[in-house]
Amino acid sequence: MAINASPMYQKAEERYRCASSPAEKVDALNEMLRLVPKHKASEKLQQLIKERIKKARDEMGKAAKTGAGQQHDPLSVPRQGAGQVLLLGAPNVGKSSIVGALSKAKVEIAEFPFSTHAAVPGMALHEDVPIQLVDAPPVMDGHPQPGMINALRKADAILLVVDLAAIELIDQFQQCVQLLVDHKMSPVSTAELSFEEDGDDSDDDDELGVLGREEDEGAAAALPKRVLVVANKADTSDAMENYETFKELAETDLKMLPISATTGDGLPAMMEELFSLLNVIRVYAKKPGKPVEKKDPIILPVGGTVEDMARTIHNEMADNLKHARIWGGTVHDGQQVTGGHVLTDKNVVELHV
Ligand SMILES: Nc1nc2c(ncn2[C@@H]2O[C@H](COP(=O)(O)OP(=O)(O)OP(=O)(O)O)[C@@H](O)[C@H]2O)c(=O)[nH]1
Ligand SMILES: [Mg+2]
Structure with a gap:
């Protein structure tokens, strides 16, 4: 990019891409304006950012008048620490147990499914780096609770949890991946996100990054989403055998790890992976x-x-x-x-x- 945008700018741009409300857009755009290199080559981009701020402010104004946009985002949690990691998985796989094992969050753990109804954040440590884990309600047959898609879009990374003691292990995994894909998110295991679009962007558009391309975003490319897969309940009988079968049948390039929320096995390795995934x-x-x-x-x-x-x-x-x-x-x-x-x-x- 000719304007030579810094990683901090790109981070703000990433937030802009994931923004689900005009207020979040304004916030991210202001940050982009603050961080964009101020020189001749970036004047056009600075101008475009200002226009987008104005547009998002107008949207905010309209929403305030009609009362729209006032509805609260039920699963939205303010980001804290080095990054926000949202847990995604079928009922009863052990999402709450993982957050409970690694943080002081007061999570709801139960033997029965659908025990979690709200997003519950907890701060977990990788060495001295705090990483925010957000426990969430389960998704079943591709039906997420209201607010879940927004929460997934906004998270810096997703911890996709499956249950090594469940017969429907592969289904659990595939349904989660399908949910992301259906909502225009493309799961990746790489820390560095590439926002390349299809089609022939002119150099000019390239220079203007996301903003230059968004006018014709009818067929918008999927949002790359960092995902780490963890197979929980590795302490149960036949778990490692099931894990090997799962790895073979899941047919995915996504990185995966066996863990046990009960014994703690694999949790430090999981935190280390999350840290590197957050880039x-x-x-x-x-x-x-x-x-x-x-x-x-x-x-x-x-x-x-x-x-x-x-x-x-x-x-x-x-x-x-x-x-x-x-x-x-x-x-x-x-x-x-x-x-x-x-x-x-x-x-x-x-x-x-
Ligand atoms: N053996 C074993 N049991 C586990 C492990 N992790 C969780 N469990 C058990 O699995 C059950 C479900 O755990 P939760 O943490 O409530 O699962 P969840 O995914 O949050 O469930 P929902 O909120 O209903 O979607 C509980 O009985 C836990 O004690 C594990 O690593 N090993
Ligand atoms: Mg739960």
């Missing part, structure tokens, strides 16, 4: 003259720079940034770098303004 890194801010203290990581998209990090602390910090010193990763300890330096996971960064 983020954690970095630590160090105050000049103070010792390195690895706590309260700052989360950035993969490819995030020193300047991006400064901006998450304060805009002024980024604007006045002179240089930074970095510890850990591929640099020499304490090496001096400029704002454009791309950070890697677990870097410790001392910002100098």
